[in-house]
Amino acid sequence: MGFCFVMLPILKRKKLDSSGRRDFLKRHLDFFNTNPILASYVLGATASAELACDPGGEPPGPSVPDLKRGLAAPLAMLGDTLFWGALRPLAGLTGVLVAMEGRLWAPLGLLVVYNVPGIYTRIRGLTAASVRGPSSVREFSRPWFGWAVSGARGVSAFMVGLIVALAVGRPGPVEPWGLVVAGLVFLLSIRAMRLRIPATAVGALAAAAGLAVMLISRGGTGLA
């Protein structure tokens, strides 16, 4: 539905008769799912193919549905790996690290780290794919992709360890009980997540435990 909505300006440009419009709309109301950032490559290639169609409605290369199907799945895998699995946690942890310093602009850190490459990729996808078609996605087969994913994930892992240490050690001297609590929460959370207990439930249990400790101790132990 969203894909068809985005393609409506192309429909206006094509100036089709009623049956042509019907076929166009039905083609683009078909099921479509891919990574939202890399969807711009599919949009660019599809728009270009639609505008290059002959009067009979056939594009010079693969049919439009085949083009969409052929690109959607690989781009979903690539985009989810890079943007969802690597860049998004990195952006989130960057923001959290800045937030731990009490800086109100911490959310901007998250937005910049994610959106600068994200918006660049969206624009590049649309422009490159509308000129070069499906071959434009070959740039993701180059070594930089693996380095970017590996690097972002590695930095994220380092940052989350750093954040845990800062959480344990601040504001005052490192309390042994703080290390014990952090260690227990970490190990129990790993166990819970491996048992497929959702992060929401694990977080809620951790927050409930923190509240209970706070109420019991009234801030005396420094654990809450």
Place this chain on the structure above:
Amino acid sequence: MQSDVHLLFTLALLAGAVALDTTSAFQVMISQPLVAGTLAGVVAGDPGLGLAIGAALQLVWIAVVPVGGAPFPDAAVGSVTGVGLAVLLSRHGVSEGAALFCGMLLSFGAAAIGQRCVSGLRRLNETLAARALSTAEKGDARGVSAAVRWALGARFVSAFAISLPLMAAGLAALTRIPALHLPGSAAIPLWTAPVGAAAIAVSSRGPRERWLMGAGFAAGMVLVVAL
């Protein structure tokens, strides 16, 4: 200062707006807990509280992604709802620590309810898509535009409808608990950072990332001790 009712409505409208960014439109990450929570704090007049809860929720949900048709917690609605409750509680004499924890707990509840609603919204979208297809059979593109507007509107309304009553009910119930009014600070990151670390560890691709996590922890401890 805004009245409670005015603030509740404003925050619920914000919840509706940021919820659209999750999957329906834009996806520029203003629906992320850190951003949505801080925005809610700014709207409610306590950005520091919004930042604290937003950062804590960001850690818990660090590895959650709305991939394909998989269900996901509605972090945007949860963040705004939890921050809203925390600010309102602190206005009514609840200690900062208790307000923070109670806000976080409501965030998780709101996110779980939102997750169920997203499943319902997906079924609604299927119906809207079918209607768009039936108008497309006549070559009419207006059905597609209308379907998209209805889908966005439904998402907004569902987020609003989850957020408002939960904040109101939480405020009404929790201000009556005397224990929450007694002073108490909250080292929230101590409880949520390890959850985020666990999420990263579980989703890691190999020992390299776990070693890096350990190195980060060691580096952080050196920093804390040295400074």
